[in-house]
Amino acid sequence: xxxxxxxxxxxxxxxxxxxxxxxxxxxxxxxxxxxxxxxxxxxxxxxxxxxxxxxxxxxxxxxxxxxxxxxxxxxxxxxxxxxxxxxxxxxxxxxxxxxxxxxxxxxxxxxxxxxxxxxxxxxxxxxxxxxxxxxxxxxxxxxxxxxxxxxxxxxxxxxxxxxxxxxxxxxxxxxxxxxxxxxxxxx
Amino acid sequence: xxxxxxxxxxxxxxxxxxxxxxxxxxxxxxxxxxxxxxxxxxxxxxxxxxxxxxxxxxxxxxxxxxxxxxxxxxxxxxxxxxxxxxxxxxxxxxxxxxxxxxxxxxxxxxxxxxxxxxxxxxxxxxxxxxxxxxxxxxxxxxxxxxxxxxxxxxxxxxxxxxxxxxxxxxxxxxxxxxxxxxxxxxx
Amino acid sequence: xxxxxxxxxxxxxxxxxxxxxxxxxxxxxxxxxxxxxxxxxxxxxxxxxxxxxxxxxxxxxxxxxxxxxxxxxxxxxxxxxxxxxxxxxxxxxxxxxxxxxxxxxxxxxxxxxxxxxxxxxxxxxxxxxxxxxxxxxxxxxxxxxxxxxxxxxxxxxxxxxxxxxxxxxxxxxxxxxxxxxxxxxxx
Amino acid sequence: xxxxxxxxxxxxxxxxxxxxxxxxxxxxxxxxxxxxxxxxxxxxxxxxxxxxxxxxxxxxxxxxxxxxxxxxxxxxxxxxxxxxxxxxxxxxxxxxxxxxxxxxxxxxxxxxxxxxxxxxxxxxxxxxxxxxxxxxxxxxxxxxxxxxxxxxxxxxxxxxxxxxxxxxxxxxxxxxxxxxxxxxxxx
DNA sequence: AATGAATGAGGCTTCATTCAT
DNA sequence: CATGAATGAAGCCTCATTCAT
Numbered sequence: 001x002x003x004x005x006x007x008x009x010x011x012x013x014x015x016x017x018x019x020x021x022x023x024x025x026x027x028x029x030x031x032x033x034x035x036x037x038x039x040x041x042x043x044x045x046x047x048x049x050x051x052x053x054x055x056x057x058x059x060x061x062x063x064x065x066x067x068x069x070x071x072x073x074x075x076x077x078x079x080x081x082x083x084x085x086x087x088x089x090x091x092x093x094x095x096x097x098x099x100x101x102x103x104x105x106x107x108x109x110x111x112x113x114x115x116x117x118x119x120x121x122x123x124x125x126x127x128x129x130x131x132x133x134x135x136x137x138x139x140x141x142x143x144x145x146x147x148x149x150x151x152x153x154x155x156x157x158x159x160x161x162x163x164x165x166x167x168x169x170x171x172x173x174x175x176x177x178x179x180x181x182x183x184x185x186x187x
Numbered sequence: 188x189x190x191x192x193x194x195x196x197x198x199x200x201x202x203x204x205x206x207x208x209x210x211x212x213x214x215x216x217x218x219x220x221x222x223x224x225x226x227x228x229x230x231x232x233x234x235x236x237x238x239x240x241x242x243x244x245x246x247x248x249x250x251x252x253x254x255x256x257x258x259x260x261x262x263x264x265x266x267x268x269x270x271x272x273x274x275x276x277x278x279x280x281x282x283x284x285x286x287x288x289x290x291x292x293x294x295x296x297x298x299x300x301x302x303x304x305x306x307x308x309x310x311x312x313x314x315x316x317x318x319x320x321x322x323x324x325x326x327x328x329x330x331x332x333x334x335x336x337x338x339x340x341x342x343x344x345x346x347x348x349x350x351x352x353x354x355x356x357x358x359x360x361x362x363x364x365x366x367x368x369x370x371x372x373x374x
Numbered sequence: 375x376x377x378x379x380x381x382x383x384x385x386x387x388x389x390x391x392x393x394x395x396x397x398x399x400x401x402x403x404x405x406x407x408x409x410x411x412x413x414x415x416x417x418x419x420x421x422x423x424x425x426x427x428x429x430x431x432x433x434x435x436x437x438x439x440x441x442x443x444x445x446x447x448x449x450x451x452x453x454x455x456x457x458x459x460x461x462x463x464x465x466x467x468x469x470x471x472x473x474x475x476x477x478x479x480x481x482x483x484x485x486x487x488x489x490x491x492x493x494x495x496x497x498x499x500x501x502x503x504x505x506x507x508x509x510x511x512x513x514x515x516x517x518x519x520x521x522x523x524x525x526x527x528x529x530x531x532x533x534x535x536x537x538x539x540x541x542x543x544x545x546x547x548x549x550x551x552x553x554x555x556x557x558x559x560x561x
Numbered sequence: 562x563x564x565x566x567x568x569x570x571x572x573x574x575x576x577x578x579x580x581x582x583x584x585x586x587x588x589x590x591x592x593x594x595x596x597x598x599x600x601x602x603x604x605x606x607x608x609x610x611x612x613x614x615x616x617x618x619x620x621x622x623x624x625x626x627x628x629x630x631x632x633x634x635x636x637x638x639x640x641x642x643x644x645x646x647x648x649x650x651x652x653x654x655x656x657x658x659x660x661x662x663x664x665x666x667x668x669x670x671x672x673x674x675x676x677x678x679x680x681x682x683x684x685x686x687x688x689x690x691x692x693x694x695x696x697x698x699x700x701x702x703x704x705x706x707x708x709x710x711x712x713x714x715x716x717x718x719x720x721x722x723x724x725x726x727x728x729x730x731x732x733x734x735x736x737x738x739x740x741x742x743x744x745x746x747x748x
Numbered sequence: 749a750a751t752g753a754a755t756g757a758g759g760c761t762t763c764a765t766t767c768a769t
Numbered sequence: 770c771a772t773g774a775a776t777g778a779a780g781c782c783t784c785a786t787t788c789a790t
Contacts, residue, residue, distance in 0.1 A: 039760085417783080475665060543706070550710055588764085601773070
């Protein structure tokens with residue numbers, strides 16, 4: 001109806017639903033209904049549920065990266081960059097608590113579907129690189145390794161936040177993260 | 188070999204399958220077949236798929252806790268305890284890469300099913316306590332907060348290991364974890 | 375409901391419908407309804423539509439072979455055998471005009487489905503052999519080649535009968551077949 | 562290159578696809594793509610899939626008749642005509658093995674669609690006539706009946722060729738056909 | 749304690765067809 | 770003439786669950 005934007009509307013709705021509930025618990029029917037489209041219409045734009053999920057994920061990731069990366073990188077000092085990174089990450093976790101689970105699901109689905117694994121590595125590396133570069137600026141000895149840990153921590157927190165959010169005092173967690181991840185730097 | 192034992196065999200098989208594939212990707216049929224039982228038989232022992240999954244999860248968790256906790260706690264120094272904790276955790280991650288995902292799934296399923304959320308908190312606390320106590324012995328200032336971070340890191344690593352295991356150098360990761368998590372202790 | 379016989383009832387209904395309409399024009403829904411079973415029930419007995427069609431075809435073929443072969447072979451002279459063969463074949467064509475089309479369809483479906491082509495050759499040979507042996511008894515010089523022609527002719531007649539049955543004078547056709555196929559025999 | 566030509570291009574593509582795969586296994590989408598047209602464009606030229614299939618079939622038949630009939634009829638002796646008929650028929654079978662199946666499908670479809678059965682009889686008669694006239698020239702006693710048999714044999718061979726082509730020795734088959742169909746002629 | 753048969757709901761996908769532009 | 774978007778119906782199949790035996 002409204003030309004080009006239909007596809008984007010679908011992606012938004014899909015991202016929203018997939019981030020709320022598990023891949024298998026969101027039906028094409030439901031997405032279609034929420035977009036205001038027939039099921040067939042969905043398949044006109046995306047060749048399969050998996051394809052839609054994948055594109056929705058990429059769409060969400062792109063949005064996130066485009067918004068957040070520049071803000072982080074524009075901070076003055078390395079320390080401020082890391083602080084900004086932590087701040088934005090927590091904001092993201094709080095707002096998209098199920099996104100990393102969705103990520104995993106789509107990834108697993110991709111394995112079933114003949115997979116284009118390269119794309120996934122690309123993602124992983126892209127955001128690892130951001131962490132890596134910051135840790136390097138900070139003078140951390142093994143920036144890469146610490147970047148991996150930091151990335152894992154974020155996803156782990158996302159998941160635990162879902163299940164035990166009441167235990168979380170965000171302020172305390174942030175402070176503690178700053179403390180332990182800024183440890184052991186070159187003189 | 189009857190009575191109780193059938194139930195246990197079911198739990199073992201279920202745990203294995205659920206830990207390998209997602210909740211929705213394991214059918215009762217498949218579990219039954221692998222146990223050597225009919226689908227009907229399964230339902231004699233467990234009232235629903237969800238119930239089976241939950242009990243399988245608890246069963247697995249118990250086994251893990253019973254095996255690992257004593258080993259960790261029997262280490263001499265606090266430092267050795269933490270090292271042991273890290274060692275066993277990595278061993279576990281490598282052997283049960285999908286267990287934490289399964290955990291999350293059952294948790295979410297429990298929300299649909301009228302949920303007994305208390306039980307879940309219990310779990311979370313039980314293993315948080317272990318970490319907490321160790322960090323306390325180590326003289327960490329905010330042992331609880333650090334315990335939360337450590338728990339989250341483990342689950343995060345599990346997930347990332349699934350998706351980007353090639354990037355992982357286990358030895359390096361362990362060393363780095365030891366470095367950052369033993370930081371900032373009382374004099 | 376009625377134990378074992380359900381499967382056979384399904385086969386009968388399926389054979390009937392598939393012989394009436396094309397493979398793609400018969401739905402599982404319809405078969406189920408006519409059997410008095412739910413769609414799910416069908417899938418309990420047959421793992422897929424193709425599998426059901428294949429078994430239905432085999433079922434039909436078996437019935438035909440079991441009924442007809444002995445009658446043909448019990449005729450006294452070779453000439454009478456051939457006459458009996460022609461008679462029964464026409465009877466069959468008139469009663470099951472779409473069976474050979476169904477045969478072809480299932481065969482083509484089998485190609486899509488990773489195919490067990492050996493089974494099909496088996497069929498073809500089984501009934502070729504019958505023709506072959508009769509032509510041999512009749513002293514035909516190339517019994518095998520003539521058997522192939524005869525088999526093809528039968529299927530061709532079946533199809534043409536569907537489309538232009540009014541042109542067919544069965545009696546004339548039989549007589550002509552007897553004439554041309556008994557030609558050119560050893561002295 | 563427009564107007565009429567698009568329509569002809571569609572017919573050619575459709576004929577090709579329909580002759581390769583079954584009616585139900587060729588989608589309008591696929592035809593459109595291969596023609597280099599949108600689905601909508603197809604429907605501009607043909608009011609329905611059935612209509613397209615029917616016209617494609619007629620188109621193919623016309624082409625065949627226009628090319629082959631004259632060649633056959635220009636042979637010197639009746640025997641040579643029949644030989645030419647057999648030769649061209651086999652060539653056609655080998656090149657268009659699924660055409661007769663397509664024919665049947667469109668015919669059946671025509672029954673669903675309120676049908677113009679007369680047209681079909683026309684076809685049947687047109688090519689029966691060719692055979693008929695040749696058999697008459699050859700002095701066969703019941704040329705019409707033999708023509709029916711010959712037509713049926715060709716279609717039967719086409720089908721069997723699809724399923725058991727390895728059993729076919731074309732040369733042998735031709736020789737045998739010549740033998741049996743030239744039998745029983747007026748002195 | 750267990751089986752086998754069956755149900756019923758829901759899911760993904762395909763596709764001919766329509767129609768505004 | 771042709772496109773692109775969308776519909777709606779139908780189809781195959783999966784699966785947790787039930788229940789008579």
